[in-house]
Amino acid sequence: MATTIAVLSQKGGTGKTTTVRTLTDVLRRVGLDVLAVDLDPQGNLSDYFDVPADADPTVADVLAGQAKAADAVHNDVLPANLGLAESELILSGKMGREMTLRRALRDVKRRYDVILIDCPPALGLLTVNAVVAADYALLSTEAQYFSLQGVEQALEVIELAKDNLHPDLEWLGVVMNIADMRTIHSREALGQLKERFGDKLFSTPIRSSIRYAESAERGISIIDYRPELGDDYLALAEEALERIGMGDESGRVAELRAELVPA
Ligand SMILES: Nc1ncnc2c1ncn2[C@@H]1O[C@H](COP(=O)(O)OP(=O)(O)OP(=O)(O)O)[C@@H](O)[C@H]1O
Numbered sequence: 207m208a209t210t211i212a213v214l215s216q217k218g219g220t221g222k223t224t225t226v227r228t229l230t231d232v233l234r235r236v237g238l239d240v241l242a243v244d245l246d247p248q249g250n251l252s253d254y255f256d257v258p259a260d261a262d263p264t265v266a267d268v269l270a271g272q273a274k275a276a277d278a279v280h281n282d283v284l285p286a287n288l289g290l291a292e293s294e295l296i297l298s299g300k301m302g303r304e305m306t307l308r309r310a311l312r313d314v315k316r317r318y319d320v321i322l323i324d325c326p327p328a329l330g331l332l333t334v335n336a337v338v339a340a341d342y343a344l345l346s347t348e349a350q351y352f353s354l355q356g357v358e359q360a361l362e363v364i365e366l367a368k369d370n371l372h373p374d375l376e377w378l379g380v381v382m383n384i385a386d387m388r389t390i391h392s393r394e395a396l397g398q399l400k401e402r403f404g405d406k407l408f409s410t411p412i413r414s415s416i417r418y419a420e421s422a423e424r425g426i427s428i429i430d431y432r433p434e435l436g437d438d439y440l441a442l443a444e445e446a447l448e449r450i451g452m453g454d455e456s457g458r459v460a461e462l463r464a465e466l467v468p469a
């Protein structure tokens with residue numbers, strides 16, 4: 207049965223989609239079968255993975271109860287498009303609305319080792335569906351003065367889901383993303399997060415670089431485009447796998463790092 211991880215944040219543009227995309231890539235490279243789920247009507251993750259815009263059915267149909275998850279998987283991606291915004295509205299009026307994705311994914315959980323879910327930039331019903339469907343919630347945050355507040359708000363959603371809907375949900379941790387470590391501002395934000403969250407803060411921040419936009423534009427993973435930068439994600443994957451009890455796979459990521467980014 208797949209281990210499911212939802213990647214969320216309180217606000218937009220914190221690197222969620224890039225995180226899901228790149229972690230999917232890294233985990234596949236060490237031999238894991240990974241399903242990437244796009245739960246954002248913007249469909250950025252689906253674009254990243256080159257799912258055709260007219261792919262049908264999508265996660266919207268799955269949430270609307272009109273398709274099975276297995277039928278909506280295209281090349282190991284469960285894609286989204288703008289239709290998902292409407293599904294969210296319809297969903298909001300239904301019984302068990304927070305459990306819909308969880309129920310739907312049962313259908314595919316057996317086929318994968320890991321399922322990664324990309325959330326939209328809001329803590330609404332779709333994000334709640336993602337965390338309720340997940341075993342672990344991974345928070346992404348930008349390196350800003352106000353990031354601490356955003357992380358606290360996202361944590362509240364996780365706690366609410368845990369208390370009311372899904373007691374086994376675990377908080378995997380928080381990753382500081384798009385961080386320009388040359389600025390005092392970012393270093394202070396990192397210090398704040400470290401002080402507040404201790405070991406829950408992933409030890410490697412994902413450094414900010416224009417190369418991410420370039421690699422996205424070219425459709426090349428950062429791991430291939432600039433391995434020395436992609437190493438941040440390799441480090442994140444190594445740590446995340448360790449935290450979810452996949453020590454062997456974590457070790458394989460460490461080997462991959464040594465290969466791709468010789469010291
Ligand atoms: N480490 C990075 N350094 C610089 N730019 C980055 C980095 N990671 C992602 N980006 C860029 O920042 C933008 C936002 O990233 P991304 O789409 O991953 O964030 P998001 O949290 O999914 O956004 P949204 O909330 O809109 O879904 C994109 O243009 C992406 O290419």
Ligand SMILES: [Mg+2]
Nearest residue numbers: 222223246250
């Ligand atoms: Mg996104």
